[in-house]
Amino acid sequence: MQDALSLSGSDGATIIVADERRALAGLRRQTMARFLLFGFLLSALAAAAFYGLGLIQMDRMLLTAANSQVRHLANMISSEGMPGRGREWTGALGDLAFVRLEWRGRTDEIWNEGVTPEVRSLAKAALVQHSHSGHWDQDIRVGGAVYRLLAARVDDGRLPLDRFVALYRIDSDMTAWMHRQLVMIVIGVMAAVIGATSSLLPVIGRLESGVIRNATEAIVADVDILKALGSAVAKRDNDTDIHNYRVTVYAVRLGEMLRLSGKQIRGLVCGAFLHDVGKIGIPDHILLKPGRLTPDEFEIMKQHVTHGLDIVSVSRWLEPAAEVVGSHHERFDGTGYPQGLQGEQIPLSARIFAVGDVFDAVTSKRPYKEAISVAEALNILREGRGNHFDPHIIDVFLPIAEAIYRQVNDTSDCAKMILDNIIEMYFLS
Numbered sequence: 001m002q003d004a005l006s007l008s009g010s011d012g013a014t015i016i017v018a019d020e021r022r023a024l025a026g027l028r029r030q031t032m033a034r035f036l037l038f039g040f041l042l043s044a045l046a047a048a049a050f051y052g053l054g055l056i057q058m059d060r061m062l063l064t065a066a067n068s069q070v071r072h073l074a075n076m077i078s079s080e081g082m083p084g085r086g087r088e089w090t091g092a093l094g095d096l097a098f099v100r101l102e103w104r105g106r107t108d109e110i111w112n113e114g115v116t117p118e119v120r121s122l123a124k125a126a127l128v129q130h131s132h133s134g135h136w137d138q139d140i141r142v143g144g145a146v147y148r149l150l151a152a153r154v155d156d157g158r159l160p161l162d163r164f165v166a167l168y169r170i171d172s173d174m175t176a177w178m179h180r181q182l183v184m185i186v187i188g189v190m191a192a193v194i195g196a197t198s199s200l201l202p203v204i205g206r207l208e209s210g211v212i213r214n215a216t217e218a219i220v221a222d223v224d225i226l227k228a229l230g231s232a233v234a235k236r237d238n239d240t241d242i243h244n245y246r247v248t249v250y251a252v253r254l255g256e257m258l259r260l261s262g263k264q265i266r267g268l269v270c271g272a273f274l275h276d277v278g279k280i281g282i283p284d285h286i287l288l289k290p291g292r293l294t295p296d297e298f299e300i301m302k303q304h305v306t307h308g309l310d311i312v313s314v315s316r317w318l319e320p321a322a323e324v325v326g327s328h329h330e331r332f333d334g335t336g337y338p339q340g341l342q343g344e345q346i347p348l349s350a351r352i353f354a355v356g357d358v359f360d361a362v363t364s365k366r367p368y369k370e371a372i373s374v375a376e377a378l379n380i381l382r383e384g385r386g387n388h389f390d391p392h393i394i395d396v397f398l399p400i401a402e403a404i405y406r407q408v409n410d411t412s413d414c415a416k417m418i419l420d421n422i423i424e425m426y427f428l429s
């Protein structure tokens with residue numbers, strides 16, 4: 001994506017449309033951030049699901065191991081007979097800490113060596129709790145050790161047992177190893193999901209760049225309209241568009257002194273540049289008439305305001321210019337046109353522009369008149385304070401007027417260069 005949206009005209013000026021550029025950049029950042037967030041959430045969900053399933057699987061494996069021990073012991077009983085018949089049982093218990101055999105009204109309990117009294121006590125309490133249950137299992141935790149107590153009714157016809165209860169000691173090293181394996185798998189799943197998501201980012205970035213590029217071209221076309229319209233009316237009127245540049249600089253500097261927002265300044269730039277765009281619709285014999293206009297001719301000339309509003313209203317992008325275009329001939333005392341607005345009924349941008357417009361008009365040489373001095377121009381502004389112009393704006397402008405005048409009139413290109421800087425500041429940064 002190009003760094004800035006620019007339009008270079010014959011004067012080399014570059015008009016940057018920052019609002020749209022910032023909006024597009026923000027949209028891109030937002031999309032990327034949302035996609036990354038989606039990737040992290042997806043990986044977290046996948047990790048949680050795998051972890052949960054892994055724990056269930058671990059539990060099943062431990063139960064299978066315990067059942068295997070029980071089956072082994074049951075087979076031994078089946079082939080070698082019940083305890084108490086001359087056989088040493090404790091050595092055959094393997095990983096079983098305890099077995100309880102209930103058969104034909106008799107109960108035998110066999111404890112493996114090393115089973116602590118605390119474990120015995122907990123196991124007996126669980127047996128009492130489940131005394132009437134058939135198949136059941138329960139974990140008993142003592143310190144860091146975990147035991148699984150499980151019971152089963154034996155009814156395969158081979159054993160004389162009514163119920164078989166066993167306490168299986170779960171190997172902590174084994175469970176720790178299994179847990180480590182599970183964690184590794186979960187990490188792998190997260191990495192795979194994040195990797196897959198990240199690999200899609202460049203694709204999305206390219207697609208988005210294409211969208212932004214197309215949008216950029218559309219915006220540049222909008223800027224083309226602004227510049228073409230400003231130049232077209234200037235060609236008809238003064239044969240130069242330098243007036244547009246100078247009045248825009250005056251208006252912006254005044255706006256800065258009045259602490260207008262960036263958005264208001266940008267609207268002021270558009271409005272100042274297009275303030276007389278409606279003159280395109282004024283007949284040549286009136287627009288270019290060297291002498292004073294008759295009342296009828298002046299009525300027609302006044303229509304350039306409504307023509308201008310008609311022109312800027314067709315484009316959403318040109319709408320910010322409407323305040324200046326529609327009200328730049330209003331006067332603070334209500335004697336202006338087209339609506340005869342008074343005081344603060346006149347949009348602030350139009351009140352600001354009117355001061356710069358008149359000051360530049362009287363200090364500029366035209367085919368039909370000579371320029372007057374800055375001092376004389378300032379006197380005209382003073383005389384218009386409160387009737388033609390907003391008195392507060394005049395008070396702000398008078399002390400800075402001469403300095404701006406010298407800046408914009410230093411060389412023929414000064415106003416254009418200053419406006420480029422203004423655009424850089426308010427539309428780019």
Ligand SMILES: [Fe+2]
Pocket residue numbers: 275276304328329
């Ligand atoms: Fe005008």
